[in-house]
Amino acid sequence: MFGKVLKTPIRFFDINPIGRIINRFSNDTGILDDIIPSTICDFMNVFMTVVGSISLTLFLNYWILFPTIALAVLFIFIRNYYLTSSMEIKRIEATVRSPIFVHMGNTLCGMSTIRAANMEEKLNEEFFNHVDLHTRATSASIYINRWLDAVTLIFTYTTLISCLLIKRYHLFEVESSEIGLMLVYLLQSTSLFQWAIRQSCEVENLMTSVERVLEYSELETEPLDKGDRKPPVEWPSNGEICFNNVSFKYDKNLSYVLNNINIKINAGEKIGIVGRTGAGKSSIIQTLFRMAEPDGSLIIDDIDIKKLSLHDLRSKLSIIPQEPTLFIGTIRTNLDPLNQYPDNVLWDALEQVQLKEAIKEMKDGLESEVHKGGSNLSVGQKQLICLARAIIKKSKILIIDEATANVDFKTDSMVQEAIRQCFKECTVITIAHRLHTIIDNDRILCLSQGRVVNFGHPIDLLTDKNSVLYDLMFSLERQERIKLFGLAKKNDLNKFTHL
Ligand SMILES: Nc1ncnc2c1ncn2[C@@H]1O[C@H](COP(=O)(O)OP(=O)(O)OP(=O)(O)O)[C@@H](O)[C@H]1O
Ligand SMILES: [Mg+2]
Known part of the structure; x- marks a missing residue:
């Protein structure tokens, strides 16, 4: 049972x-x-x-x-x-x-x-x-x-x-x-x-x-190990993701929460996803992990993920979820559950997420206890530990669901910087409510009621009066708006530094 x-x-x-x-x-x-x-x-x-x-x-x-x-x-x-x-x-x-x-x-x-x-x-x-x-x-x-x-x-x-x-x-x-x-x-x-x-x-x-x-x-189980195809060990080597006509619902008798998503995310691209609450941002992630079977086809590096076994698929993607999950154990078992990495790798990852000092201050360092659900850590710290876990795993595709929603601005920007450094070559999909977090991404996907409304460069969307991003920007204070615009512009210019 x-x-x-x-x-x-x-x-x-x-x-x-x-x-x-x-x-x-x-x-x-x-x-x-x-x-x-x-x-x-x-x-x-x-x-x-x-x-x-x-x-x-x-x-x-x-x-x-x-x-x-x-x-x-x-x-x-x-x-x-x-x-x-x-x-x-x-x-x-x-x-x-x-x-x-x-x-x-x-x-x-x-x-x-x-x-x-x-x-x-x-x-x-x-x-x-x-x-x-x-x-x-x-x-x-x-x-x-x-x-x-x-x-x-x-x-x-x-x-x-x-x-x-x-x-x-x-x-x-x-x-x-x-x-x-x-x-x-x-x-x-x-x-x-x-x-x-x-x-x-x-x-x-x-x-x-x-x-x-x-x-x-006799409950129905997910066919975790059943798949038509075995992906190569290095899959996904590029991190290109194609959604072809993807629709998604949480259960057979519920209605669709994502409708006809047709987008292509290039290898190594940094994508931000925005939209109002309930727009379907987290659901997009659910489709990637096949929490329920999506309709349409979802191709990652030339392999339709529906052909893979769930176990293969999920082990190749890294996620920092909206509600971070930690298990009873120690910081070490939470960072490296299978005990595969040496201490210095774990400390490096903690340093990148700005947690090194905090963990060092704990009495037992990496062996410090983590209570049920990580209740002895703050939500922000839990998210950072999840991020460190992803850094250690080094997947080609990283998905972040509002991972820095509970940390202060300064830590947020430091963590964003860490993500940029550590996942330079990887495809990173970030869901964020704070527009500053994703404004320097390559492209931004705007969702509304489970549909793609806009998908383009931040600066283009910010200047497009009909875009969702433009709307969201106007819910900010004037000062914030100016700052946001400035960041987007700077980022846009940065792309041409090689000229
Ligand atoms: N486990 C679930 N079972 C059934 N329906 C769900 C489930 N989770 C979400 N939904 C529905 O899917 C739709 C999209 O939800 P989703 O969680 O993707 O929104 P979101 O954009 O991530 O919102 P938020 O910004 O609040 O996290 C909502 O209408 C919601 O009611
Ligand atoms: Mg969500």
Whole structure:
């Protein structure tokens, strides 16, 4: 199950809250491991005792055979009725348990926001609503077991009366001691009988957990290692990217978020992507990594990436995502997870991203601890570590999704400089909200509602009144605008220094 969840398409995590997934790994597997075996064992045990008691009763008083048969028929009928409803109730119970975990997890994640907004009471209330819903389902499942008591009581009652009648009217020879023995067993088996049946139903009900675990262990996975083509080791050697009629959606039943993208990014070009929030900038990156299969063809250095295995494709591209991801471990394991590079390479990379001093100041240097999700580092630092990781990996294609959005201006410009130096020969695609970050790029791609609106040199776009970049520039202060324009112009002139 874990293996499948690890390889399932990312979409799965968009539609399944973490609490639901954890529920299957904790509660359902717990039931599978601990409760089902002991319930089956219990059932077998008790069932045998009950069969023994009833056989003894029948042996001593064969008249009991008639009510036994009548009750057995009644019993089978009610049991079937009971099973369908109790299974449904069990399923409901499991379903309403997940929101408790989800709520708990979300609350813990957003603790500081909740405190700041003084929303403890409201969340408490929501939590109790979830718990109430769950309690309601649980108590329903307890109540519906009560029919068993009724049926077994009828059985004991019938036997008792029949014994009294036999004795009173001397219907046939039976010793008082034998009647005593029969009643002792019968009374004992009354409670056991209920228990046997309840356990037998319980086993069937608990099988919903097996069902749920099986469902996850049969999840569709991404074909990570399947590909029609194996790329050469040095691929991509140039870093030329061609989007031919590429459209993209996150799921089959969602609408397209990118429409008919037709662009060519030359080898070694520095491309900036701009657009308003939700324009599809990050989605372009998702297509490159084939997080969902895009339509159209996407060619990198003469190879259609759809023909490659996902593993080959993703290992050849470097990305610094919008939400930087670090793992529990040390700075070293985060920079070089496979332990392939010597210390000096790691320190060089840290120096280039201006982190060397900060890491040196930490007690253990490269061995300093990184907590879950990098929570002991600032967001800016996390992004810089991701950048250092990309520098170390030295891919021909680097994708940066607002990587410097959380660092100050000075660090930003130093990091941009580092990127320029380290990735001089590489194709770099940068998504940025701060126009200054990308204004010195070779070309800028402007997106709006998933379509390419402009794609050209910064200075041309800045002077084109119809371009998105022109619009975005006008959302800046006048001073900033002038500075931006100046930078673009300077950069444009720099191209002709060889003349
Ligand atoms: N995981 C997802 N599942 C479904 N739809 C998504 C998903 N991520 C983004 N979208 C949709 O795709 C569209 C483009 O989103 P995208 O994240 O590419 O925007 P963006 O330009 O990167 O915005 P921002 O500047 O805020 O990062 C949006 O309409 C969004 O609703
Ligand atoms: Mg984005």
